[in-house]
Amino acid sequence: MSWRDLGDLADPSKYHDAIDIRGKDPAGLISHLRKMVLIRMAEQHLAVARKDGLIGGPVHLGVGQEAIAVGVSESLRNSDTVFGAHRSHSHLLALGSSLHGLFAEILGKDTGLSRGLGGSMHLWDGPRGFYGSVPIMAGTVPLAVGAGLAAKLKGTDNLSVSYFGDGAVEEGAVHESLNLARMLEAPVLFVVENNFFASHMEISLRQPLNAMTRFAAAHDVPCELVDGNDVVAVHDAAARLIAQVRSGAGPRFLEAVTFRWYGHVDWREDVDVGVNRSVEHLASWRARDPVARLTAALTAAAVWSASQHADLIADTSRAIAEAWDQAMRDPWPHADTLLDAVYTQRAERS
Amino acid sequence: MSWRDLGDLADPSKYHDAIDIRGKDPAGLISHLRKMVLIRMAEQHLAVARKDGLIGGPVHLGVGQEAIAVGVSESLRNSDTVFGAHRSHSHLLALGSSLHGLFAEILGKDTGLSRGLGGSMHLWDGPRGFYGSVPIMAGTVPLAVGAGLAAKLKGTDNLSVSYFGDGAVEEGAVHESLNLARMLEAPVLFVVENNFFASHMEISLRQPLNAMTRFAAAHDVPCELVDGNDVVAVHDAAARLIAQVRSGAGPRFLEAVTFRWYGHVDWREDVDVGVNRSVEHLASWRARDPVARLTAALTAAAVWSASQHADLIADTSRAIAEAWDQAMRDPWPHADTLLDAVYTQRAERS
Amino acid sequence: MNPTQHYNYGTAILAAFEYLLATYPEVFVMGQGLWSPWYVGNSMTELDKKFGKHRVIDTPVSELAVTGAGVGAALAGMKPIIVHPRIDFMLYAMDAVVNQAAKWSHMFGGQAHPGVTIRAIINRGGEQGAQHSQALHAWFAHIPGLRVVMPATVSDARDLLVAAVLCGDPVMYIDDRWLYELEDDLDPITELTLATEGPRCLASGSDITIVGAGYSTKLAIEACQALGGQGVSAEVIDLRVLNPFEPKAIIASVQKTGRLLVVDGGTRNAGFAGEVIASVAERVVPSIMQKPPSRVTLPDAPAPTSRVLERVYYPTADDVVRESLTLMSR
């Protein structure tokens, strides 16, 4: 594939079939599936809860993009440092973070991952290596470079992961960060989830070419381009790149091509936004479903059955219901957190 | 030449010979020579004056880089909008701006191009299309895009020129500007003067590859790469690109490879700054002298004689001396300019 | 004779855009969300359809380059309006505003003026959190060369935008999503000269001077009405123009009331409320003050998300009333 163009990865009528799992360990694939189903159902639950007015703040849902975080996270450790953005539920959950902690945070509860000060757009789970997601686009990209530099200065083989979107690359911060990481030989994996949209703006309205690999090439950062809706392809590419990064080879770049089923924010589908988001277009992207394509492959390989799938769905919805109900019952944060969290030591005020 | 690498343009032992002027009009070439000699001698005069303490502020000299502005400006009009940076004496003078106005500004006089409020790093000559130079790196690059957009919205075939350096491309502003200009199809010629240095830092300490064309390619902006010390090569490439821009084809990018003979600022040579700036290295770059190579070509073609050259030097030093002496005698700005220039209408203060 | 027309704050802004685009060919608008302005409420509806996508330009997500392009287009003779749907996004664009736009006229001896208007929206609440809630007017007011306006009324929402675009200097026009439902009947547009506009008295009183800007002025007016019911006559002054800042009207009012309360939607330390208090304190005889001046501002903390914390975080009209009564107590 050319570094300028996504080729038929950009054509939603392609890549609808079961993914290729030849030679892969079924157990690993099934754990991928469990994670992807959990992420999807959790976000679908959030869509409904937001629509029903149970959630006070905006939720940016990544349904359709689950394979990317799941494929990448498989090669990560708790000692790595992962940074996300506004659409990071999957990045967090793929690391095995607590569903209840996420829900409680989104509901603004004291038991939330960010103690009610962050909501859906500001997530943190340090112990699992999730170092933070924030809504300012590209805001965490330079931070990921610094966290990678820290891992290098400490003499570890840990690395940093920076998740961002095809819109974020329009911010100068991303370009400065690619060059800086390259010159510092910082252990960073840049993961761009190219879903062709930045809020209402389709990529052709924002950039002359659709491949993000252009920027990796310009900054001499080795990269791979994959079908982001093929968890095996994502996993294999990420594993290769992460191994190189851990070996001290410097930063690497992964472009994963995908599509979000919901609109930019909340539960609507935004099929009204002009370029390339018609009902039909969305339908053909839905047919490139990362969950269905993995399930089909596992079923075809006779390592996964309809009843197993039914159980998975049932178990998952039960887990979601429990986590949600607990979060709904949880206490609100105390007013003091408002000033206590500003500095490590609360400032004296006269 | 590859878009990743400058090839032997980066090798200062190459391109020392007379430039190729076959088929070029001698008159035009001689006017190039006059401009280049004026710019060089003016800046050499400034170096001495700064060393002697006659100039109060920093001067960033472009001796060795004269062919670029001279080659580009030949295809420009007063109705175009040119933006520069900290090292812009040549950009200004190549447009035919007043030597006295430049000197007076550098001396902080009321008769200066910026009325004594700008000095060497803040130059302006609107009537000749020089829309401003400022020292914040890449600061004027987005402005040039906007001025180009204005020309387009007004339905003219004017264009904007944005001069910047190989260091400025490390600022995100340049990358955002390339994409924005490309998407707006703004008539802008980006001219990067690649002299391998950003203050004390040689390019290999700042970037993984030495060709700036990487970024034009990444942003799908058509570009040319030339020997910046060959005024004919610069002129021809600029003329081609400018014609395309005027025709409404959108932005274009020109990389001109060159070297500055003086150090980053003021009169010193900075042969102490570590990578690739030894006495020998500087000497071989001096041998790629844009003025000498043009002079040699003209002489070889028997359209320029030693006595003509002697006259040119004599006339130029006389012109410089006159402009300088006048500027030295000129009045200082009145204290009122300090507050009068802040707004179009001076704000009332209680 | 001029028939008045009914607007709310949002449609008044829209009316200003329509007037400017229809009247001045040099005007164009560029920023995020302009081809699907969900961010900007009803304040820019259909502009691209009415005036064309070449004059109403949605952009890549590049705040710095887009803002700088506005500056450059202005230098080339246009009257651009750059739109930032959230003022928070402008942290990326500060160089274009502060190092370029604000200083341009001065750096070149007053020979070139980038008459660009930057519309930045304060868009808080709704559990959006620290990066989507800021009000940075004090920052911009600190920058010489940059005019800063904050409309608090429906008429100013329209007329100060027109004045900003026509004044020839770079202007920060800062509006507030929490004001979009304000309603009023307006006369047809008359073009104001921004350089001569300044703070204005919106309600006259004799006991206490309450100063605000933007949404804080709305709080001040609501407090003023409540205080009236308790026998306290408050004078409300709307800042309107924060830079260059002309405190005359406020000083005159405090000389009358002897009490000053400043309400500000920004954080406290080095905020604009402090500037108002200082500008008065240094110009009135201390003994005329019945009580020390006071301010109601955000606490010095970033914005939280949880609704229960948002309730504590944002000042209300009740807070203004309570503080006013403290100043009234002997």
Place this chain on the structure above:
Amino acid sequence: MNPTQHYNYGTAILAAFEYLLATYPEVFVMGQGLWSPWYVGNSMTELDKKFGKHRVIDTPVSELAVTGAGVGAALAGMKPIIVHPRIDFMLYAMDAVVNQAAKWSHMFGGQAHPGVTIRAIINRGGEQGAQHSQALHAWFAHIPGLRVVMPATVSDARDLLVAAVLCGDPVMYIDDRWLYELEDDLDPITELTLATEGPRCLASGSDITIVGAGYSTKLAIEACQALGGQGVSAEVIDLRVLNPFEPKAIIASVQKTGRLLVVDGGTRNAGFAGEVIASVAERVVPSIMQKPPSRVTLPDAPAPTSRVLERVYYPTADDVVRESLTLMSR
């Protein structure tokens, strides 16, 4: 017993760097000019040779990414010091400082703290002009979550840098090239707790309180000496820490003197001098003020280049003396 050692402001900063790099393996320094620090005077000489280019890192010209990298490295457990040879260059880096570093602890409920120190140098004069002369301390002081220190003395130049790097919060350490020649003898380093440091009285007096920060404190001290010769006893208070701001010491002083003059190297409108005046005005009984408070600041204009205009532009000790005498006159 502790032998004192002789330093100037610049070598005191260098001593702090050397102490930190030698004592704390988590400390590293990154910024422009570190491999040839002509920008930063004698304040970082040879650091790269002593501690290695891996811990003293010169960078591409990318203020935003470099600053953000400092924030990220701090989150990953390092104690980075990011160096900006001119505070003006930081206009490109504001997002990393304001949206990320300052808010990080709060956004995540106080569970993660980016303990990054950002050293920014005020580097004015010498006909460098508007983009190479700013002092933006009022901006940073307005941002909750960001500690802001401005050393005015040789000891603070050293000790506040050490305290900043060790405090665990993001800190703006703003030093001033015009102070590098100050000299003093210092005891060996003792690590201060930044959270408990604040404004300090440098000269006690009874007639007037003069407040400054950084270079303005130097002007205040020079003025204080000159005033002494004219029978005026001035008390000088050095702000030192501008955010979080603790005005107690200033209030106590003004309660004694009844006169307040604030000297500030920033522009006037919405500057820090206004905050000092407001913080005092709202906490003292107005009648104790002998005269209205006053400020000596830059005019509200960008910096010029021409030496004759620079002379008018920058406040001097004489200006402070003159304004003090005005406040002393009846």
